[in-house]
Amino acid sequence: MxxxxxxxxxxxxxxxxxxxxxxxxxxxxxxxxxxxxxxxxxxxxxxxxxxxxxxxxxxxxxxxxxxxxxxxxxxxxxxxxxxxxxxxxxxxxxxxxxxxxxxxxxxxxxxxxxxxxxxxxxxxxxxxxxxxxxxxxxxxxxxxxxxxxxxxxxxxxxxxxxxxxxxxxxxxxxxxxxxxxxASRSFAIALGPATTPAAGKPGFELPDDEIEVGVGIHGEPGRRREPLRPAHLLVAEVVDTILADHHLAAGDEVIALVNGMGATPLLELYVVFGEVHARLAERGIRIARNLVGNYVTSLDMAGFSLTLTRADPQVLELWDAPVATPALRWS
Amino acid sequence: MxxxxxxxxxxxxxxxxxxxxxxxxxxxxxxxxxxxxxxxxxxxxxxxxxxxxxxxxxxxxxxxxxxxxxxxxxxxxxxxxxxxxxxxxxxxxxxxxxxxxxxxxxxxxxxxxxxxxxxxxxxxxxxxxxxxxxxxxxxxxxxxxxxxxxxxxxxxxxxxxxxxxxxxxxxxxxxxxxxxxxASRSFAIALGPATTPAAGKPGFELPDDEIEVGVGIHGEPGRRREPLRPAHLLVAEVVDTILADHHLAAGDEVIALVNGMGATPLLELYVVFGEVHARLAERGIRIARNLVGNYVTSLDMAGFSLTLTRADPQVLELWDAPVATPALRWS
Known part of the structure; x- marks a missing residue:
């Protein structure tokens, strides 16, 4: 460790x-x-x-x-x-x-x-x-x-x-x-495990070509393991999984959070966000506001989670209200 | 990869x-x-x-x-x-x-x-x-x-x-x-390498108990490899290395950046910042402003860099001026 x-x-x-x-x-x-x-x-x-x-x-x-x-x-x-x-x-x-x-x-x-x-x-x-x-x-x-x-x-x-x-x-x-x-749904994919200081070793093991689909923020098992695939295919699965559970329709607006689990480069999170944006656009769903970065991490886990929150005028107005915290800040 | x-x-x-x-x-x-x-x-x-x-x-x-x-x-x-x-x-x-x-x-x-x-x-x-x-x-x-x-x-x-x-x-x-x-000096330590998409494999290899002292942001070799040590000892070496090169004296103020290289948890960066703060305080140097987080990363490299910029009234006043960018934002 x-x-x-x-x-x-x-x-x-x-x-x-x-x-x-x-x-x-x-x-x-x-x-x-x-x-x-x-x-x-x-x-x-x-x-x-x-x-x-x-x-x-x-x-x-x-x-x-x-x-x-x-x-x-x-x-x-x-x-x-x-x-x-x-x-x-x-x-x-x-x-x-x-x-x-x-x-x-x-x-x-x-x-x-x-x-x-x-x-x-x-x-x-x-x-x-x-x-x-x-x-x-x-x-x-x-x-x-x-x-x-x-x-x-x-x-x-x-x-x-x-x-x-x-x-x-x-x-x-x-x-x-x-x-x-x-109004919110999330889904996460891990490319690699987190190591807690107390355990001193990775919380789980993944073969070099596999990902944990539906992983939890403590490294809890998800739905299954699958082969790693290009980002657009992974994102399609994540978006479709969320939409299957979410009451979103063409014309709806969302706040989208593409969240890094701790060890994923921001460059890759932007690749993911681009694919999320494109996939939702195909369904007629517009991302009205977004965050891309590390917000709800799992120590040094590699991977990302996507959260979609259905937006309405009150939600957007409250989202845009001033905030002044270490990690979220605008006016 | x-x-x-x-x-x-x-x-x-x-x-x-x-x-x-x-x-x-x-x-x-x-x-x-x-x-x-x-x-x-x-x-x-x-x-x-x-x-x-x-x-x-x-x-x-x-x-x-x-x-x-x-x-x-x-x-x-x-x-x-x-x-x-x-x-x-x-x-x-x-x-x-x-x-x-x-x-x-x-x-x-x-x-x-x-x-x-x-x-x-x-x-x-x-x-x-x-x-x-x-x-x-x-x-x-x-x-x-x-x-x-x-x-x-x-x-x-x-x-x-x-x-x-x-x-x-x-x-x-x-x-x-x-x-x-x-007025600025930096020094970085890597706990693990970065992998570029084109290379597909880590840029260097480190034994499980070693760190690269003085690593560059592309994984270039630093000064030497050393055993991993507790954070307060690592930080002491980083701070002292910078101070040996920097014209800072008791009573001086600095802007301190504790920067994650991409794969280091924010929890650990705060541990590092606490040690930087304590080490500088021992020398009578005050951190007037700070950033703790991922600002100049190296893909998925694990480790951190410390940057100290000597502050004066003009520097602090310009630092505090409004900024509205994706990664740095205050008013």
Whole structure:
């Protein structure tokens, strides 16, 4: 295993210390392991809190800031944050208008965020939860009851964050988050495995000419293994798999995320985006907004995921709203 | 070789088509292979043009936009753009105030940009050139007479771009670019090689426990191979190597770029940044601004580079000026 770390045990605290030094505009509580905005809102607003295992950076800490999350709580690599940690995040940022938990659908995350919501309720903090389960690859998995949460998390956090910024009430922000999740589908392909610092060896093995179709963000098995093929054929399969599950028709618009899993060159992600664009155009579906890059990674996994979120005027308007976070920034 | 491509021959046109689809705010000439801003300036301004081999994305196309480059011309992977291509870029964006070429110091780039400058001069386009040669690892290399140009390119393009935006004359913008390059030093470490689509196999081989110290952005050999060590020891060597060559003293401020080479997780880059921050703090040097992420990559190479640019009030003020490009964006 070759990694730029000090010890496998210290990866998270060391990375958090580096994150704190790199982003002095944010508050990083190294003991509680909570990243939050430094400024409390002048007027109470719904606070967005997300979190999950580390190793998916920039998710979630990279999305803390005006227009998106209020706080993030990273667990150890590929491990859920603990309930007290999630509670600490909620306590750090609630301002009287309630807290929305954005939770990727993995058994540990769901359980620990639920426990944290109960603890928060005991303290009089109102909590609502949006569950993200956009990955069409598998219905259940080793880590999940139901579908896994992946790339749609970015859209949910961006859009619900923009709505919260405008002072919308908790129920409305939660409903928008659920609507965005329901309007999103993802599918991923791995060309190579990730290696966690703790394991020290690749999470799975792939022959030189095979890919894992439908891989999860922790390297969980997908649907099957197939031979590597030219990008346009791979993309056709990914797009068609999503469309088979998604209610998209000619004339529809989408937000498209072509996401690198961590070790795939941006040059290749642009090749993929070009093929996605062409394939959707054949179906009469227009990409209204897009992101191409590393947003929901899996350490050093090679491959990509595609997320399509159906757009409508409200979705596009919230997408275009200003955001100022380490990983997503526009005005 | 596992890559998300159609054919090795079509990587660049396919990626450019994808880039064009992803960034409709920019103009992509697929025939000339030039990416440029779509809007001509209302008042003539110095136009910044850069380029080089592909495989280093987001460099350079990802830095085209208000506040930074006016145009970029990507060559084939790890191959210089041809003179006619550079000329086409200059023609596309010059507005009467001259053109500044930002050229990384590689023999092919230097030659082809020089030829393009001569062709432009014949058309009455005034050209000045800033040569970037910030890599302290080697004095000459297989690809270079003199030091190689690497991470400082980002600072030169950002800062000179900001000055050009304000209407400064060509000589002044060129002088600022040269000053930023002279104030910058870089050093890189590879944990693993890159594979170009054309070669189809890794550019070099490293034993499981060794790193290439001082590697170049095309995988050129560095100073030596050493055992992999904990991040704080690696970073100490990188920082000390740069400081041995750089006129930095206690009380100085720097812009620090911790740059991923393409396949290194962001989690690890934050570990590295934390160690850089701590090591510099011991020397009384303060990081005033920073970037942590993939900015000057080498396809799927694992590793990182560190670039330190000495800051002063003008440098910081230009750094903070608005920029709106695919890869660098703030206001």
């Amino acid at each position: 070759k990694k730029l770390i000090n010890t496998p045990e210290s990866v998270l605290p060391d990375a958090l210390a580096g994150f704190a030094a790199a982003h002095p505009e944010l508050t990083v509580d190294l003991d509680a392991r909570v990243i939050s905005r430094s400024a409390r809102p002048a007027v109470p607003k719904v606070a967005l809190v997300s979190g999950g295992g580390s190793g998916h950076e920039p998710l979630h800490a990279g999305f803390v800031g005006p227009g998106m999350l209020d706080a993030a709580c990273p667990g150890e690599v590929f491990t859920s944050p603990v309930p007290d940690q999630v509670l600490a995040a909620a306590q750090a940022v609630h301002s009287g208008a309630g807290v929305l938990f954005v939770v990727k659908n993995y058994t540990g995350d769901v359980m620990n965020f639920r426990l944290a919501a109960e603890l928060a309720a005991e303290e009089g903090i109102e909590v609502a939860t949006v569950l993200v389960d956009d990955d069409v690859a598998v219905e259940d998995s080793t880590w999940t009851a139901g579908r896994r949460g992946t790339g749609a998390t970015v859209a949910v956090e961006k859009l619900a964050g923009a709505l919260a910024e405008r002072g919308a009430p908790l129920a409305e922000v939660a409903a928008l988050g659920a609507r965005v999740n329901a | 596992k890559k998300l491509i159609n054919t090795p021959e079509s990587v660049l046109p396919d990626a450019l088509a994808g880039f064009a689809a992803a960034h409709p705010e920019l103009t992509v000439d697929l025939d000339a292979r030039v990416i440029s801003r779509s809007a001509r300036p209302a008042v003539p301004k110095v136009a910044l043009v850069s380029g080089g081999g592909s495989g280093h994305e987001p460099l350079h196309a990802g830095f085209v936009g208000p506040g930074m480059l006016d145009a970029a011309c990507p060559g084939e992977v790890f191959t210089s753009p041809v003179p006619d291509q550079v000329l086409a870029a200059a023609q596309a964006v010059h507005s009467g105030a001259g053109v500044l070429f930002v050229v990384k110091n590689y023999t092919g780039d230097v030659m082809n940009f020089r030829l393009a400058a001569e062709l432009a001069a014949e058309e009455g386009i005034e050209v000045a050139t800033v040569l970037v040669d910030d890599d302290v690892a080697v004095e000459d290399s297989t690809w270079t007479a003199g030091r190689r140009g690497t991470g400082a390119t980002v600072a030169v393009e950002k800062l000179a771009g900001a000055l050009a935006e304000r209407g400064a004359p060509l000589a002044e913008v060129a002088a600022l670019g040269a000053r930023v390059n002279a």
